[in-house]
Amino acid sequence: MSGIDRKTFERFRDLIYEKSGIALGSKKEALLTARISKRMRALQIEDYKSYLDYVLNDATGNEVVQLLDAISTNVTSFFREADHFDFMTEILQKRVNEGQRKFRFWSAASSTGEEPYTIVMTFSEVIDPSLCDVRLLATDISTRVLEKAMRGEYDEEKVQTIPTALLHKYFDRIHTPSGTVYRVRQELKRLIAFRRLNLSVTPFPMRGPFDMVFCRNVMIYFDNDVRRKLLNEIYRLLKPGGYLMVGHAESLTGMMSEFKTVRPSIYVK
Numbered sequence: 001m002s003g004i005d006r007k008t009f010e011r012f013r014d015l016i017y018e019k020s021g022i023a024l025g026s027k028k029e030a031l032l033t034a035r036i037s038k039r040m041r042a043l044q045i046e047d048y049k050s051y052l053d054y055v056l057n058d059a060t061g062n063e064v065v066q067l068l069d070a071i072s073t074n075v076t077s078f079f080r081e082a083d084h085f086d087f088m089t090e091i092l093q094k095r096v097n098e099g100q101r102k103f104r105f106w107s108a109a110s111s112t113g114e115e116p117y118t119i120v121m122t123f124s125e126v127i128d129p130s131l132c133d134v135r136l137l138a139t140d141i142s143t144r145v146l147e148k149a150m151r152g153e154y155d156e157e158k159v160q161t162i163p164t165a166l167l168h169k170y171f172d173r174i175h176t177p178s179g180t181v182y183r184v185r186q187e188l189k190r191l192i193a194f195r196r197l198n199l200s201v202t203p204f205p206m207r208g209p210f211d212m213v214f215c216r217n218v219m220i221y222f223d224n225d226v227r228r229k230l231l232n233e234i235y236r237l238l239k240p241g242g243y244l245m246v247g248h249a250e251s252l253t254g255m256m257s258e259f260k261t262v263r264p265s266i267y268v269k
């Protein structure tokens with residue numbers, strides 16, 4: 001595959017922004033071509049302009065989904081930014097002591113599932129889910145990561161950040177021909193509804209209201225316009241007194257949102 005010309009790159013960039021809100025920088029040609037070349041090989045398409053035409057002419061919209069799957073960065077891990085889960089434990093204990101028995105959570109960019117499973121493990125350590133009405137909505141734009149999340153199977157390297165006691169309690173260790181995998185138990189899986197949702201297209205269809213929303217490490221890919229609309233939607237869908245967690249590298253400073261800061265990366269309605 002030869003290089004990508006400027007015009008084709010810019011048309012890809014505009015299309016990706018329009019469909020996902022992901023703002024690729026002007027010097028990201030190498031990133032774009034590295035990410036789409038595997039898909040192009042699978043389709044036996046040799047040049048970038050032909051692939052762009054293929055995406056644009058696909059009336060089913062499926063190829064746009066494939067393109068966004070290839071573009072999005074899905075890096076995640078169990079108990080990533082662990083202080084959020086300590087904070088969650090603290091708040092939940094308080095709410096449970098006050099008698100609250102219905103909880104709604106949302107993992108807004110759930111990637112391959114590590115974040116939503118961490119949320120339900122954290123919850124289950126505070127109160128037995130069978131004693132209350134608890135649900136987690138886990139959404140992502142990428143169908144590929146959603147499928148992986150729904151499967152709920154992780155290799156040994158991925159589960160290393162899970163405390164051993166929780167790993168034994170919530171995962172089954174399975175031996176397969178390609179190695180050992182850890183499979184999330186049904187009791188956790190059944191608390192989660194996985195759905196495809198594009199965070200750049202507002203308003204969102206769900207009703208909420210949520211007790212806590214985790215929208216972590218995804219706003220970094222958006223420009224301020226998309227971020228602002230997204231934050232307004234999250235604000236609308238949270239209960240009064242509900243919390244928003246964003247990634248440690250993210251901040252709502254300058255976003256003119258109505259959230260109040262609890263501590264860096266944690267906000268309250």
Ligand SMILES: C[S@@+](CC[C@H](N)C(=O)[O-])C[C@H]1O[C@@H](n2cnc3c(N)ncnc32)[C@H](O)[C@@H]1O
Nearest residue numbers: 020072075076109111141142198199216217218
């Ligand atoms: C870096 S991962 C973050 C995963 C997790 N929240 C965490 O902090 O570990 C970013 C995720 O955002 C998703 N994403 C990117 N653009 C999106 C959009 N417009 N709507 C919904 N999800 C999006 C990607 O598919 C990817 O799974």
